[in-house]
Amino acid sequence: MWHDCGMEVIPRAEHQDRLARVLHTLRMCSTFYCHAELSEPWALEMPAIADSVSFHVVTAGTCWLRLPEADPIEMRAGDLALVPHGLGHDLLSEADAHHGPRVDQLPQEYVNPRYSILKYGGPGRAAQLICGIVSFDDPAARELMRTLPAVLFIGGDTLSTASSIKDTLRLMAGELSHPQIGGEAVATRLADILVVQAIRSWLMNGATTPAGWLRALEDERIGRVIEAIHHNPGNMWSLDRLAQLATMSRSSFSNRFTTLTGEAPIAYLTRWRMSIAASRLRDEDITATRLAAELGYRSEAAFNRAFTRINGQTPGSVRRRQRQ
Known part of the structure; x- marks a missing residue:
């Protein structure tokens, strides 16, 4: 099978070999992880952090993800979203909610210097999220990050072809909902795996290759x-x-x-x-x-x-x- 990249074409197997070599370089520097227990009404501002990727997994309830000058995205239990390029954004209980406080300025329980538990909001319905900020130190990985869209969203109800992501989400939710010794360490490592799986899913299942570095690699x-x-x-x-x-x-x-x-x-x-x-x-x-x-x-x-x-x-x- 041949893959049309708009210029010359190469066998899909060779193209996927190149992508596999790029994915092999995805070594993350884990910056911070947070297990958020939120109750309506609530709104949180995620600050912009240069050269980083934020990710959010909804393990219970619902929420909205909103970037500047973009329509908000509804997220349900099992959904995953990556926000590359270090962009600031909002997490909200309602799509039209006003900006909330910066998440890093709220009181929370610090399990260790890189992992916290945040409890925040009003008396309403509850939602639970796992949020993280990671960065990539390998040059090839940083080039790949530059090609990602403003938001990489993977819905839990459309993951029939990504059972590995479902499995990782299930393991992560289990670790955090039933705390055990070392559970936060396991959860953070699962989060690293989840980010790589999400990028791989986007690369392998995207309808078209984006312009730029990936197109050149093809x-x-x-x-x-x-x-x-x-x-x-x-x-x-x-x-x-x-x-x-x-x-x-x-x-x-x-x-x-x-x-x-x-x-x-x-x-x-x-x-x-x-x-x-x-x-x-x-x-x-x-x-x-x-x-x-x-x-x-x-x-x-x-x-x-x-x-x-x-x-x-x-x-x-x-x-x-x-x-x-």
């Missing part, structure tokens, strides 16, 4: 180049070498790459390298000199200039912040 020639950059970012890549890999002329390759990804090939390469560098500086005890050599820069000064231009801070400042 393209036979440009996808080949992107994977080569990801696999070996420190190679001495040039526009000529990348065009040769794509078996295209320089101008045709550059135009096609830019059309699909939204940026020129060398700009993409540089941003990719700097994303890797920033992650490694945060996670490892590594010097800018070593990173410069490993990522294909002939001098540390050139690496420092590129890093500062892309990330808005010097490699040294990132290292110092991580040590602190």
